Amino acid sequence: MRIRTLLPSLLLASGLFAQTAPSDSLFNVDQVAEVHLTFSDPNFWTTLVTYYNNDQGEELMGSVTITDQTGTRTFDSVTVALKGNSSYSHPGNKKSFKLDFNDFADQKFHGMTKLHFNNCWSDPTFMREKVFFDYCQDLGIRAPRVQYANIYMNGTLWGFYNMVEAVDKEFLDRHIDDDAGNLFKAADNFGMGGGGGGSTAEADLKWYGTAQADYYDRYELKTNESDNDWTDLLDLLDMLNNASDSYLQANFPARWKWNDLLRSLAMDNMFGNLDSYIQSARNYYLYHDSTNLEWHWIHWDANMAFGSYPAQGQNALTLSPTYVATNRPLMTRLMAVQAFRLDYLNRYCEIHQNFNNAYLDPRIDSIATLIQPHVAADPNKQYTLAQFTANIAGDITVSGGGGGGGGQQTIRGLKSFITTRNNSLATSLDCSTVGLEELAASSALRAFPSPADEVLQVVLPDGLTMADVRIIDVMSRAVPVLVNGRTIDVSAMAPGMYVLVAGDGGAVHSVRFEKN
Numbered sequence: 001m002r003i004r005t006l007l008p009s010l011l012l013a014s015g016l017f018a019q020t021a022p023s024d025s026l027f028n029v030d031q032v033a034e035v036h037l038t039f040s041d042p043n044f045w046t047t048l049v050t051y052y053n054n055d056q057g058e059e060l061m062g063s064v065t066i067t068d069q070t071g072t073r074t075f076d077s078v079t080v081a082l083k084g085n086s087s088y089s090h091p092g093n094k095k096s097f098k099l100d101f102n103d104f105a106d107q108k109f110h111g112m113t114k115l116h117f118n119n120c121w122s123d124p125t126f127m128r129e130k131v132f133f134d135y136c137q138d139l140g141i142r143a144p145r146v147q148y149a150n151i152y153m154n155g156t157l158w159g160f161y162n163m164v165e166a167v168d169k170e171f172l173d174r175h176i177d178d179d180a181g182n183l184f185k186a187a188d189n190f191g192m193g194g195g196g197g198g199s200t201a202e203a204d205l206k207w208y209g210t211a212q213a214d215y216y217d218r219y220e221l222k223t224n225e226s227d228n229d230w231t232d233l234l235d236l237l238d239m240l241n242n243a244s245d246s247y248l249q250a251n252f253p254a255r256w257k258w259n260d261l262l263r264s265l266a267m268d269n270m271f272g273n274l275d276s277y278i279q280s281a282r283n284y285y286l287y288h289d290s291t292n293l294e295w296h297w298i299h300w301d302a303n304m305a306f307g308s309y310p311a312q313g314q315n316a317l318t319l320s321p322t323y324v325a326t327n328r329p330l331m332t333r334l335m336a337v338q339a340f341r342l343d344y345l346n347r348y349c350e351i352h353q354n355f356n357n358a359y360l361d362p363r364i365d366s367i368a369t370l371i372q373p374h375v376a377a378d379p380n381k382q383y384t385l386a387q388f389t390a391n392i393a394g395d396i397t398v399s400g401g402g403g404g405g406g407g408q409q410t411i412r413g414l415k416s417f418i419t420t421r422n423n424s425l426a427t428s429l430d431c432s433t434v435g436l437e438e439l440a441a442s443s444a445l446r447a448f449p450s451p452a453d454e455v456l457q458v459v460l461p462d463g464l465t466m467a468d469v470r471i472i473d474v475m476s477r478a479v480p481v482l483v484n485g486r487t488i489d490v491s492a493m494a495p496g497m498y499v500l501v502a503g504d505g506g507a508v509h510s511v512r513f514e515k516n
Contacts (some may be wrong), residue, residue: 080097207241
């Protein structure tokens with residue numbers, strides 16, 4: 001096991017910083033846990049498959065013993081259900097599943113009631129989801145945390161899995177410090193439910209009228225189900241699709257944790273994670289904060305990052321940073337409204353700073369060293385150990401699997417993808433010019449350049465003065481600074497990430513910046 005070394009641009013998020021939680025002891029240390037599931041039903045696997053195919057939400061009861069770096073715990077009366085759509089095609093019996101500690105007993109594991117175990121379908125490296133979500137975490141972008149586990153069922157080693165934090169009320173408490181709002185999950189357009197049947201409607205954020213029932217096959221309400229009030233989502237979609245550009249520009253950002261939304265969409269583009277809203281219209285959550293009424297974007301399911309998703313002829317290696325797929329109104333409006341487009345490019349440049357081999361390769365190597373013996377021992381892995389090793393550095397060609405459709409397919413290497421994608425972005429993403437005069441035209445709080453060496457320039461929202469401005473560090477401590485007009489002398493500040501905060505007792509604005 002290894003203590004994770006976080007990116008220097010770490011800025012945890014809930015308002016400004018995430019809350020500590022019991023689950024930190026599980027996810028903040030790179031490790032491989034051992035999970036023993038025991039079922040009294042001798043035909044447990046047949047039962048699990050039958051429940052999956054029935055698609056009625058049935059779960060099988062059993063017990064579980066989990067050993068991690070904090071010790072060993074046993075829980076009786078847990079429930080297990082298979083899950084997944086494309087990942088269910090993983091050969092053999094190594095299927096993804098979810099584990100619920102709290103269905104029939106008041107019990108939690110490291111403060112969590114649920115865990116997901118993903119089979120790393122189409123990923124010879126077992127690392128795509130881990131590296132992508134770690135990068136999100138280190139930048140304060142909403143995403144579940146990932147570790148690893150060896151899974152045993154009734155004493156038999158079933159396989160080596162990703163162990164993934166559930167997006168539920170515990171997640172919301174930690175990452176947003178509010179769990180009373182509506183949480184919507186984008187329904188998988190392979191079909192609702194575990195068995196893959198049903199509608200193929202997309203979670204495309206398009207407007208389909210005022211009847212909330214017309215959205216039931218596109219999104220799933222995961223909280224406040226008994227109230228079943230979708231008014232807030234329909235109101236958001238109405239504005240996105242039907243408002244004029246001028247009205248949208250004036251009102252849409254205030255509905256969101258805005259910078260985080262833009263950074264999240266840019267992350268999918270940068271990492272070639274096209275099995276997401278920007279291409280497939282899947283694998284995301286929307287949460288409506290009940291306290292400040294902001295919407296939050298939350299990532300989900302990134303096993304096809306690094307260009308593994310077949311995307312209608314699009315090459316993830318050379319994808320334009322402003323790529324817009326057909327029928328994706330959120331991306332269409334962001335790119336069509338010039339102020340939004342410029343804001344998006346600013347956020348893209350912000351997250352791009354550490355997207356390079358010098359930064360990410362050591363992280364990849366560290367994870368590879370940790371998991372290699374467990375990959376080798378996995379009796380049901382989809383690819384060979386030689387393919388695991390080769391795909392870390394470069395592309396491999398496989399038969400079937402990898403993106404569906406059969407035949408010979410190329411799966412991008414992690415390190416080679418970073419190299420080629422970065423070279424492409426060097427010609428299509430000009431971060432030297434983004435952020436100056438276009439920022440001055442915006443009504444939001446802005447700070448540039450980032451990274452800053454000696455002087456930080458500030459653009460204030462209407463009605464605020466520099467007397468309303470302060471800087472805080474990642475420990476929430478105020479940093480004394482010298483203000484001169486609309487600039488701040490940051491030359492004496494230590495390198496790292498900071499937050500510029502401006503407020504006059506009413507609305508409070510914040511923006512992150514980095515000090516060299």
